[in-house]
Amino acid sequence: MAKVRKDKRGRNLHKGEYQRSDGRYAYAYRYNGKRVFIYDTDLASLRKKEQQIQADLIDGIRTYESSRLTLNDLFQVYMETKTNLKESTESNYRYLWEHYIQHEPIAEKALSKIHKSDVKLLYAKLLQEGFASNSLESINNLIHPVLELAVDDDLIRKNPSNGVYREMKTNAPAQRIALTSEQAKHFLQYIESSPQYCSWLPLFVTLLGAGMRASECTGLVWDDIDFENNCIHVDHALIYRSIHGNEKWYISTLKTRNSVRTIPMISPVAQQLTLLYEKHIGKHAKPGPTLDGYHDFVFLNRFGQLINAHGIDRAIERIRTSYNDVESTRAKECNRKPELLPHFTAHCLRHTFCTRLCECEKDLAVIQHLMGHSDIETTLTVYDHVSPNRLRKAMNSLDQAYVFGLL
16 A cells, blocks of 8 residues: 655645655646646645646646746737738737837736736736826737637636726726817917927817827828818828837728718818918929828928827927927016916827817717717717816806796
8 A cells, every 4th residue: 555645744645745855845747748746835725726737637728838828928829820910000019019018027927827916907007107098908909819819729717807908997087188278379379480390380280170199190191181172081090110129100090990080171270281282282392201102291390201199299398398488488577477388298189179179069979970989988088178168168158047046
């Protein structure tokens, strides 16, 4: 009869169990003909692991392999399965992974060790760093299918990212800054009067007056501008990505079908684009860049090169700083409080457009179409900023209606 192994405390050990000289417990089992070991400092904890391993072996879960594959490893496998991706889409996936996931603790964890709390911690960190909920969705749209591939391949039992994005989105609605009407007016008037910055006026008038995403606006070509029908056709975007040190421009399709839209031009936008077009076809005009079959881009920088959102943000900050310096000096001379511009980005101009639109337009379908949103909830919970002026107008209307029968 085989001798029963005991630990240092005299407890009987099960088949495959033994205690090492350093006090740790070990369990040995066979997987695909190989002898595999697991360890723990506590016998009870070790036996819980044994039970899980036996259940996994019965159900065909490849626990041993999942303990040696990380999330980064499986992402590479996942990308190899996406054979029909456009170059710009693949580039965007790799850019997001490299910049926001690859170096996080969860990415280096073994698949079998990833828990829902790990996914929550990553998403919470991104939100704290200023990620918008729709940007976080892009991250979730990578992590979730990668882990789903692990489930499909029997590497893990269930997807630990299930429901996490929905929960984080519900708990952390993001509302963005919108410029007041006066702030937007000061911003544009300063650009128009500045010899240094006046060349930016058509772009900023278009961003404020049409509500496009920065990438949609910078991707416009003159064929997208319909002067005869006074509208702008939006069906693509211009993106810039740096992956593994390789920098490249791409023409990308839009996020959703609703993003493809036609935007009527208000008079300031039509006026600025008309003036810009006259320069474009003038005798001193120079041929611009061509990208993926697109040419005659509407907005270029002073060197005739393509522009991205980051470049626009840098320009905004230079203009804002210059304006605030001038305004501070003037206010001091006039002994008044300066009307300074807050820090904002190109995307804030889109929020500003939507806020003004919601103040003037009550038809939600119209607002949704012009913004290119897939659902109206995005408009109402994220973009529609309730300004003090809007609240005041609502109360004035209530006051004039005498709805309470008060004197």
